[in-house]
Amino acid sequence: MKTIILYIAISILGIGLCEAQTIEITNRNTIELLKKQRKNIIVQEKEELKVEVESINEKLDKNEITLEEANELKEAAAKKHALNIENRVAIIDNKIALIERNEEAKVEEGQSVVFKWEEKDKKERSNYRDERTTSTIMLAAGFNNALKDGQSLNDSDFKIGGSRFFEIGWVWNTRVFEDTNWLRLKYGVSFQFNGLKPTDNRYFIEDEGLTFLEEFPTDLKKSKFRMDNLVIPVHFEFGPYKRIDHESGPTFSTYKKFKVGLGGYAGFSLGERQKLKFEEDGDNVKQKLKSDYNTNDFIYGLSGYIGWGNTSLYAKYDLNPIFQEPNAESHNVSLGLRFDLD
Incomplete structure (x- = not known):
């Protein structure tokens, strides 16, 4: 009887360990993706700022705006993208902290971690779809x-x-x-x-x-x-x-x-x-x-x-x-x- 009980306990423990390991891997992969996304945000915002500055310079070359107006537009664009980086990175950091803080609780409950922001990011990325x-x-x-x-x-x-x-x-x-x-x-x-x-x-x-x-x-x-x-x-x-x-x-x-x-x-x-x-x-x-x-x-x-x-x-x-x-x-x-x- 004790042998049977011990076997059942080991089996349950094994299932729990498998679930915990699966969730741990899922969380770790999610965190790595978030960190990569944080780096990409900075690159993307800098590239968009560069495009805006080039557009302003073209207007300046065509005498559509004055030098003073061009400098004001460049300063406003720089501030906008700096705030974009700050806000978007903060969102990513909060998501990482949320996963890390709740990871242990999720493992105990045997739940998977799924976030809706992934679908949103897919839609955002689709806006930059390259047309061959x-x-x-x-x-x-x-x-x-x-x-x-x-x-x-x-x-x-x-x-x-x-x-x-x-x-x-x-x-x-x-x-x-x-x-x-x-x-x-x-x-x-x-x-x-x-x-x-x-x-x-x-x-x-x-x-x-x-x-x-x-x-x-x-x-x-x-x-x-x-x-x-x-x-x-x-x-x-x-x-x-x-x-x-x-x-x-x-x-x-x-x-x-x-x-x-x-x-x-x-x-x-x-x-x-x-x-x-x-x-x-x-x-x-x-x-x-x-x-x-x-x-x-x-x-x-x-x-x-x-x-x-x-x-x-x-x-x-x-x-x-x-x-x-x-x-x-x-x-x-x-x-x-x-x-x-x-």
Whole structure:
């Protein structure tokens, strides 16, 4: 009988020791996490202060605020983050003290220690979630022309200043590597509108598969030929970046950084049209002529840009000839500005 009682007592004691050991480990892990969180709080607040100071300096450089106002804003920001550190660290210290003070009582009662603040911290950390892929609107505009092999802009058939292009699209930006942002992949979909204004009072005509320029019988006030395309552009973008470390991990910023993009595009033609304005019998006449003008339906080419921040110098060149054989081979070329509206 005594043996049975002793066995039961040892068993109960063993269970109690296991529970105590489990809770001790849980508490110790929780305290270690709290101590790490205390260090991260200081790093985070200092980093946020640094970002605020940089923003104030940018406003000062743009003369949006005076030097006195800038110093006042910096002092206020420093005080705010110092108080944030003091208050947040005090909360962490109180939680550590609470665990240590009640640890023995929790072990005796066989209870686990769970705190709601962990869920709150998870929500706070989620605010700094790094997005590896972002998207934006892209706009581009500038000068356009068409050149034959061996031809230069000086002897082009189209007005250099009057021929223009416009492009609008939606672009995705994906960081290629997980822990660095020096290389990005930019891809999306764009509408291209390439305009050509012929020189010497000429316009385009079609004749049995041939498309060529011919002088108009009267004085033209306007002669414009436009090609509309839908393309998929893809670029590899290179350039420096700024890394900002948060509790949940780093974020990567290219704000006001130098960048270079190299790539190309492919798509298809949406249609061509020609607009003519002239005077006939004392009346102003406007003609809008829509046809395929024997142009190639498949569009593909090379493009690239170099810039700072959201603005870049942008160039593109169609590798496909504008007109189908047996027409003379000419290629559309564009140069202008590109804006990635982040």
